[in-house]
Amino acid sequence: MSPLLVAAVTVGCSPFDPDLGPQPFFCADREPRCPDDYVCVERVGGDNVCLSQGVVADAGGDANLQCSGDTLEPNDTxxxxxxxxxxxxxxxxxxxxxxxxxxxxxxxxxxxxxxxxxxxxxxxxxxxxxxxxxxxxxxxxxxxxxxxxxxxxxxxxxxxxxxxxxxxxxxxxxxxxxxxxxxxxxxxxxxxxxx
Ligand SMILES: [Ca+2]
Ligand SMILES: [Ca+2]
Missing domain, CATH: 2.60.120.380 (Jelly Rolls)
Known part of the structure; x- marks a missing residue:
């Protein structure tokens, strides 16, 4: 096996890479609703999708993204x-x-x-x-x-x-x-x- 092919196989099959990419996908109905490092958020329009934490953290000013997977809000006080x-x-x-x-x-x-x-x-x-x-x-x-x-x-x-x-x-x-x-x-x- 060539060194190049070994490298490709290693990257492609690593069981330790939890990165599922930045594209949203629908939340599960039950906990845990999203995989590790993803959070369930409600998009304008009403569907609930899993987004990577990095995407959510960067979207503070984005009106299309709300931290509203938690229907109990507001409950901060x-x-x-x-x-x-x-x-x-x-x-x-x-x-x-x-x-x-x-x-x-x-x-x-x-x-x-x-x-x-x-x-x-x-x-x-x-x-x-x-x-x-x-x-x-x-x-x-x-x-x-x-x-x-x-x-x-x-x-x-x-x-x-x-x-x-x-x-x-x-x-x-x-x-x-x-x-x-x-x-x-x-x-x-x-x-x-x-x-
Ligand atoms: Ca909350
Ligand atoms: Ca709260």
């Missing part, structure tokens, strides 16, 4: 927080979120109805696309717990707080300078938090 309404039939509620743009904050409001209940905010995501931080905040927006990897799994972060006083609390998700999709599940229970 405790005043505009996404409401968590845990159904009576269940102790938990899940949301699909997107950190986009990089400075995005996603804040969720939940209530502890009875002193002594325990709360969990669990984020599942692909940490390889960029780390996320999940926190529980008190009623004034002060962080009272930061999520940590669960069972050494960096893609599953949990912020647990047992025996909280009755009142309003918030969950907050933010990135560390990158865009990412995630799923967040809130648990409010009078019993023990599930393992």
């Amino acid at each position: 405790i005043e505009t927080a996404t409401m968590v309404g845990i159904p009576a039939s269940s102790d938990s509620q899940m949301f699909d979120g997107v950190v986009c743009p990089k400075e995005d904050l996603d804040i969720y409001r939940l209530a502890v109805d009875v002193t002594g209940e325990s709360v969990r905010a669990e984020v599942n995501y692909d940490s390889a696309a960029g780390p996320l931080v999940v926190e529980l905040l008190n009623s004034t927006g002060i962080s009272i717990r930061t999520g940590t990897p669960t069972n050494n799994n960096p893609d599953k972060l949990r912020a647990d707080f047992a025996n909280l006083a009755e009142g309003v609390y918030y969950g907050r998700v933010k990135g560390m300078g990158s865009l990412n999709n995630y799923a967040i599940t809130f648990v409010v229970t009078s019993g023990a938090l599930p393992p």
Whole structure:
């Protein structure tokens, strides 16, 4: 085999090259909606496409591109927080979120109805696309717990707080300078938090 042919085969078949190119392609219906290093965005006209993070980051002033794959926006402040309404039939509620743009904050409001209940905010995501931080905040927006990897799994972060006083609390998700999709599940229970 000639050296030229070896080089061509090596480049063409590398399993370690995640670059799928800059052309948009449709997002999946479920998480993860896009491959690593791509983010799902809504285009004017209404379809949702995966774009490379580099393209999205460079498109801040482009009116044709919105970070609106996250239908929960705006939720960047405790005043505009996404409401968590845990159904009576269940102790938990899940949301699909997107950190986009990089400075995005996603804040969720939940209530502890009875002193002594325990709360969990669990984020599942692909940490390889960029780390996320999940926190529980008190009623004034002060962080009272930061999520940590669960069972050494960096893609599953949990912020647990047992025996909280009755009142309003918030969950907050933010990135560390990158865009990412995630799923967040809130648990409010009078019993023990599930393992
Ligand atoms: Ca968001
Ligand atoms: Ca937000």
